[in-house]
Each structure stands twice: as structure tokens, then as C-alpha cells.
Amino acid sequence: MMNTEEQKVETILNELYLDSKYDFIKMVKGAAKSIFSPMQPLDFKDAYLSISKVQGVDLVQLIKETNSKNIVEFGTSFGISTLFLSQGILETGGNIITTELIESKAIKAIENFKKAGVSSLIDVRIGDAMETLKNHDEPIDLLLLDGWKDLYLPLFQMLEPNFHAKTVIYVDNADMADSRKFLKTVERNNTYKLRSKFGNKVVLISLNN
Incomplete structure (x- = not known):
């Protein structure tokens, strides 16, 4: 059963999912531009690009099961996934660092977190994640990769010194081309083991202890 704080987060999440009901249309408009030029993050400045509710609930459970406290998220968007992360750390007593390239999205996310x-x-860190996270030197219990896919590998490699025996890397949109390239690279390293979820949409990476 949720406590009062978790229920408050749940209320905001429900409101955000209601607001995002036209998200598919926004995504199609952004994707249509790629016919003439490669897609860019700004093409999706108005799109929620959120994880599903089922994924969110599963993510909360993962945090609780692993007692994750120190969480880093790549790709805040409007903050839906971050709010699920917060539901988890309300129980574990943790904290979240999240980074978003597009300032307007980050500002809206901050408003949602306050509500x-x-x-x-x-x-919340606004800007290129390779810059906003480059000096991170604290242990990472959970890393959520849910931003621009061609940055998954360099970001993973940059943050790798902060991984420990129980670190979990949650890879969203794992079925996309750039994500698959990233996962193939990681898979070649015997240090890690991979586990797929949600029909390969999500892959969990953990150390092969």
C-alpha cells in the first residue's frame, strides 16, 4: 500500500499521463521531419516520450528490491519516469540526479516535481549529459538510460567507474537501432550480464558477479 507521499506522486503521474494522450501525434510530427533531415532532440521538445505505467510500476519495484539510493537518470523529459523513481526512493531514502538537454522540458519537469x-x-541538470554528468564521482546504484540513444555508450563508459557490484543499468527503448548497437558492445564485455524485459523494449544490465 502506498503512503501519503507516494500517493501524492501518483496523483501527479495520473495527471501527466492524461496530458500526454496526444503524445503519439507529436511523435509522428517529429518523426515526419526525419524524411527530409535527421531527427534532432528539439523535434520532440513538446512530446512526453514517457515510459509506460507498467514500466514505471516495475521500476519502483526494482528500486525497492535492490534498495537503490543513488540514482542517475539520462533523459528527464517532462519528469514522468523521474516521478516513478521518486516513488521508489521515498522508501529507500535515496536521491536522484536527472539530466535533460531541452531547457523548456526541464523547467516543466521541475514544476511537476514541486507539485x-x-x-x-x-x-535536475539542464544541458548535454556528457557535460552535466562528466564530474560525477559517487557510486551509482541505478542508472536509467532513456535519452538520445547514440549517447548511451559514451555516457555508460563515462559513468562506468562509479558502478559497483550491485549497480543496475536500466536501458529503455532497447529495441531501437542505436540501443542495440550499444547493447552488443556491452554484451561483448564479460563483466556484464543482460536481461530483457517487456518484449525486449527494456534491458537490465548488471555486473556478472
Whole structure:
């Protein structure tokens, strides 16, 4: 059963999912531009690009099961996935660092975190994740990769020194081309083991202890 704080987050999440009901149309418009030029993050500045509710609930459970406290997220968007992360750390007593390239999205996400009463738990960093996270030197319990896919590998490699025996890397949109390239590279390293979920849409990476 959810406590009062988790229920408050749940209320904001429900509102955001309602707001995102036209998200598919926005995504199609963004994707249509790729016929004439490669897609860019700004093509999706108005699209939620959120994880599903089922994924979100599963993510909360993962945090609780692994007692994750130190969480880093790549790809805040409007903050839906971050709010699910916050539901998890409300129980584990953790904190979240999340980074978003598009300032307008980050500002909206910050507003959503304030409404949900969890802004004190979340450090929002605006800009290129390769810059906003480059000096990160604290252990990472959970890394959520849910941003621009061609950055998955360089970001993973940059943050790798912060991984430990129980670190979990949650890879969303694992079935996309750039994500598959990233996962193939990781798979060649015997240090890691991979496990697919949700019909290969998600892959969990953990250390092969």
C-alpha cells in the first residue's frame, strides 16, 4: 500500500499521463521531419516520450528490491519516469540526479516535481549529459538510460567507474537501432550480464558477479 507521499506522486503521474494522450501525434510530427533531415532532440521538445505505467510500476519495484539510493537518470523529459523513481526512493531514502538537454522540458519537469512534493529529492541538470554528468564521482546504484540513444555508450563508459557490484543499468527503448548497437558492445564485455524485459523494449544490465 502506498503512503501519503507516494500517493501524492501518483496523483501527479495520473495527471501527466492524461496530458500526454496526444503524445503519439507529436511523435509522428517529429518523426515526419526525419524524411527530409535527421531527427534532432528539439523535434520532440513538446512530446512526453514517457515510459509506460507498467514500466514505471516495475521500476519502483526494482528500486525497492535492490534498495537503490543513488540514482542517475539520462533523459528527464517532462519528469514522468523521474516521478516513478521518486516513488521508489521515498522508501529507500535515496536521491536522484536527472539530466535533460531541452531547457523548456526541464523547467516543466521541475514544476511537476514541486507539485508532487519531491523536488528536494531530485537534482535536475539542464544541458548535454556528457557535460552535466562528466564530474560525477559517487557510486551509482541505478542508472536509467532513456535519452538520445547514440549517447548511451559514451555516457555508460563515462559513468562506468562509479558502478559497483550491485549497480543496475536500466536501458529503455532497447529495441531501437542505436540501443542495440550499444547493447552488443556491452554484451561483448564479460563483466556484464543482460536481461530483457517487456518484449525486449527494456534491458537490465548488471555486473556478472
